[in-house]
Amino acid sequence: MAKGMFVDTSICTGCKACQVACKEWNGLPGEPSHFHKVPNRPYPVAFNFTGNSYDNTGQLSATDWRHVRFIEQFNENRTEGRWFFSSDSCKHCTDAGCLNACPVKAIVRTDMGNVFVQQDVCIGCKYCIPSCPYGVINFSEKTGTVHKCTLCNDRIHNGLGTACAKACPTGSISFGEVSELKKKADARLSQLKGLGFTKANIYGYDEAGGLNVFYLFMDNPTVYGQPLNPIVPQRRLFKSAAITVVTAIAVAVAALISFRERGMKKETEK
Amino acid sequence: MISPETQAPHWEWYYIAMYFYIGGIAAGAYFIGSLLELLNRENLRSISKTAYYIAFPLICITPILLIADLGRPFRFWHLFFYTKDAAPYMNHTSPLSVGTWALLVFGGMSFLSFVNVLAEDGRLTSPGLKKFHVLFSRIPHKIYAAIGSFFGFFVAGYTGVLLNTTARPLWEATDPLVGSLFVASAASTGAAAIVLFMLNRKAGTSETFGRLEAFDRVAMIIEIALIAVMLVVAGKYAAPLLTGFYGVLFLGGTVLVGILIPLWLNWKGFKPGAAGGSMATLVAVLVLFGGLMLRISLVQAGQM
Ligand code: SF4
Numbered sequence: 001m002a003k004g005m006f007v008d009t010s011i012c013t014g015c016k017a018c019q020v021a022c023k024e025w026n027g028l029p030g031e032p033s034h035f036h037k038v039p040n041r042p043y044p045v046a047f048n049f050t051g052n053s054y055d056n057t058g059q060l061s062a063t064d065w066r067h068v069r070f071i072e073q074f075n076e077n078r079t080e081g082r083w084f085f086s087s088d089s090c091k092h093c094t095d096a097g098c099l100n101a102c103p104v105k106a107i108v109r110t111d112m113g114n115v116f117v118q119q120d121v122c123i124g125c126k127y128c129i130p131s132c133p134y135g136v137i138n139f140s141e142k143t144g145t146v147h148k149c150t151l152c153n154d155r156i157h158n159g160l161g162t163a164c165a166k167a168c169p170t171g172s173i174s175f176g177e178v179s180e181l182k183k184k185a186d187a188r189l190s191q192l193k194g195l196g197f198t199k200a201n202i203y204g205y206d207e208a209g210g211l212n213v214f215y216l217f218m219d220n221p222t223v224y225g226q227p228l229n230p231i232v233p234q235r236r237l238f239k240s241a242a243i244t245v246v247t248a249i250a251v252a253v254a255a256l257i258s259f260r261e262r263g264m265k266k267e268t269e270k
Numbered sequence: 271m272i273s274p275e276t277q278a279p280h281w282e283w284y285y286i287a288m289y290f291y292i293g294g295i296a297a298g299a300y301f302i303g304s305l306l307e308l309l310n311r312e313n314l315r316s317i318s319k320t321a322y323y324i325a326f327p328l329i330c331i332t333p334i335l336l337i338a339d340l341g342r343p344f345r346f347w348h349l350f351f352y353t354k355d356a357a358p359y360m361n362h363t364s365p366l367s368v369g370t371w372a373l374l375v376f377g378g379m380s381f382l383s384f385v386n387v388l389a390e391d392g393r394l395t396s397p398g399l400k401k402f403h404v405l406f407s408r409i410p411h412k413i414y415a416a417i418g419s420f421f422g423f424f425v426a427g428y429t430g431v432l433l434n435t436t437a438r439p440l441w442e443a444t445d446p447l448v449g450s451l452f453v454a455s456a457a458s459t460g461a462a463a464i465v466l467f468m469l470n471r472k473a474g475t476s477e478t479f480g481r482l483e484a485f486d487r488v489a490m491i492i493e494i495a496l497i498a499v500m501l502v503v504a505g506k507y508a509a510p511l512l513t514g515f516y517g518v519l520f521l522g523g524t525v526l527v528g529i530l531i532p533l534w535l536n537w538k539g540f541k542p543g544a545a546g547g548s549m550a551t552l553v554a555v556l557v558l559f560g561g562l563m564l565r566i567s568l569v570q571a572g573q574m
Contacts (some may be wrong), residue, residue, distance in 0.1 A: 059275070059277070097437060100361075100363040100364060101363070101364050101366065101435070101436075102361060102364060102367075103349055103361055103364045103366045103367035103370065104345075104348040104349055104352070104359065104361075104367075105352050105354075105359055105361065106348075121345075121348060121352075121353075121354070122341075122342065122345075123340050123341065123342050123345040123346060123348050123349065124340045124341015124342045124345075125339075125340055125341075125366060126279035126280065126281065126339075126341070127279065127364070127366045127432070127436075129277050129278065129279040130276060130277065130278060130279050130436035130437060130438040130441065130572075130573075131435070131436050131437060132276065132277070132437065133273040133276065133437040134273065134275065134276075135273070135275040135276040135277040136277075137277075138277055139279070139280070139341060140341075141341075143341070144340075144341030144342040145341055145342060146341075222274070225274060225275050227271045227272070227273040227274060227275075228271045229271055230271060230273050230437065231437075231442075233435045233436050233437050233442070234363045234364075234435060236434065236435060236442075236445050236446065237363065237365070237431070237435050239445075239446045240431045240434045240435060240445055240446035240449055241365075241431055241449065242446075243446040243447065243449065243450055244427040244428075244430065244431055244446070244449030244450050244453060245427075246450075247427075247449070247450035247453050247454060247492070247496070248423045248426075248427060248453050250492060251453055251454060251457045251489060251492065252301075252305070252423075254457075254485060254488040254489065254492070255301070255302060255305050255457070255485055256305070256309075257488075258481055258482075258484040258485035258488060259302075259305065259306055259309065259311060259314065259481050259485065260309075261311070
C-alpha cells in the first residue's frame with residue numbers, strides 16, 4: 001500500500017504555501033537573508049535572487065525540500081503568453097537511484113513506500129547526490145549528511161497526510177494511496193483533453209519504475225525541467241562492469257605477452 | 271534522455287580524484303608484480319619485488335583520503351557494518367559499497383605480499399611480524415597473489431564504473447567506458463611507478479626495463495584508443511572535458527603530455543644507461559602526471 005502524491009500543475013497558482021508548510025513542519029532553516037547592506041547604500045540590496053520569474057530557491061537542496069517552479073512563456077512584447085507553475089519535490093521513485101547507490105543502508109524504503117534517509121546512519125559520502133536523476137537529494141555541511149523530502153514520514157505513519165498537501169489551497173497537491181491517486185489523475189487528464197488541452201500529460205507512471213509522487217503537466221515534461229525517460233543509473237551498471245572486465249582481460253593479455261618467456265634467452269638479474 | 275537537472279556531489283579533487291589515482295597506481299603495480307609471480311618469472315623477480323614494495327604503502331594512504339571526504343568521518347565503519355541489523359553490509363547495486371569491500375581485500379593481500387618481500391630481503395626485524403610471516407606462508411604465495419591481482423583490477427576499475435553509474439551528464443554520457451579507461455591508466459601508471467622506483471634504487475637490468483616499457487606502450491595505446499571512443503560516444507556532453515580549465519588538464523595534461531609524448535619517446539626506444547636513465551625517468555614521470563590529470567579532469571569536469 002504505497003502512499004504518494006499527485007501534483008496537478010494545471011490548478012497550481014504558485015503561492016508557495018507548500019514550500020512554507022514543508023519548512024515549518026520539518027523545521028528546515030530559511031535561506032540566508034536575501035538582502036544585505038553594501039557600502040554607500042542606505043538601503044539593503046538583494047543579492048541572492050534567482051532573477052528567474054518568482055522562483056526563490058532555483059533548485060531543491062538539503063533545506064529546500066519543495067521548490068515551486070515558475071515557467072514563463074511570453075512573446076517579445078508580452079501580448080500573449082502562458083505562465084506555468086509546478087511544485088516539485090522528491091518523487092519517491094519505485095526504483096530509486098539514491099537508494100540503490102547508498103553504500104550504508106542509510107536510505108531505505110519504509111512500509112509506506114516512501115524513500116527515507118536515516119540521519120543516524122548516513123556517513124556523508126555524497127554518492128546518492130549524482131545518482132538521483134532528478135537532482136533532488138543534497139548535502140548539508142551543517143549535519144554532514146544528506147537530506148531530502150521524507151514524504152512527511154512522521155505524519156504519514158501517524159495517519160496524517162503530507163504537510164504540503166495539507167497546506168495547498170487549490171488541491172493541486174493531493175496525498176493518498178497511489179492507486180487511488182492514479183484514478184484521480186486519469187479522470188482529470190481526460191477532462192482536460194476534452195476541454196482541448198491536447199498536450200496535457202501525466203508524468204511518472206513509468207519513469208524510474210513508477211514515481212510515487214507524480215505529475216499532471218500541461219506541456220512536455222522537459223518544459224517543467226523533468227527529463228523524458230530518465231535511466232535509473234544502476235540499470236546501466238551491469239554493462240559498465242562487463243566492459244571494464246573485458247578491458248581488464250585485454251590488459252592482462254597484453255601483460256602476458258610483454259612479460260612472456262623469450263625462447264631460451266635468459267638474462268640473469270644484475 | 272540525460273537529465274537536465276542533476277546535482278554534483280562536490281567531491282574534492284585532492285581527496286577523491288587523488289584516491290582514484292593512488293589506488294590505481296597501487297593496483298596496477300600489484301597486478302604486474304603478482305602476474306610475474308604467477309608466471310614463475312624468476313629472472314624478473316626484481317619487478318615483482320618492487321611492485322609489492324610500492325603497492326602496500328600506497329594503498330595505506332587511500333582510506334585516509336576517502337574518510338577525509340566524508341561528511342561524518344567517524345562513521346566510516348558503517349560501510350562494513352549495519353548496526354540496525356547487527357550484520358555486515360554490502361549493497362551490490364552500489365559500486366561504492368562493493369568497491370570498499372574490494373579495497374579491504376586488496377589491502378590485505380598487498381600487506382601479505384609486502385611482508386613476504388620484506389622477509390625475502392631479510393628486512394623483517396619485528397619478531398611478531400616474523401611469526402606472522404611463518405604462519406601465513408603455509409598458504410602458497412601464489413594464492414593470495416592471484417586473489418590480490420583480481421581485487422587490484424577491481425580497485426582500479428570500479429572507480430570508473432562508479433562515475434558512470436550516476437546521472438551527471440558527463441559521467442552518464444561516457445558510460446560504459448570510464449571503468450575501462452581507469453583500468454588501462456592504472457596499468458600504465460603502475461608500470462611507470464615501478465620503473466621510477468627501480469631506477470631510483472638502481473635495480474633492474476635492460477631486460478626488465480625493456481619488458482616494462484613494452485607493457486606500458488600497449489597500455490597507453492589501449493588508453494588512447496579508449497579516450498577516442500569515449501569522446502565519440504559522449505558527443506556534445508563531453509564539452510566540459512574539452513573546454514576551459516579541465517579541457518587544458520585533459521587534452522594537454524593527459525592526452526598530450528601524459529600519453530602521446532611518452533608514447534613517442536617510448537617508441538623511439540631508449541636504453542637505460544647513463545643518458546637513457548634520465549630518459550626513462552622522464553617517460554615515467556610524464557605517464558604518472560598524465561594519470562593524475564586524467565582522474566582530476568574526469569572527476570571535476572563531471573561536477574561542473
Ligand atoms: S527523486 Fe531522487 S531522491 Fe527522490 S527517490 Fe527518486 S532518486 Fe531518490
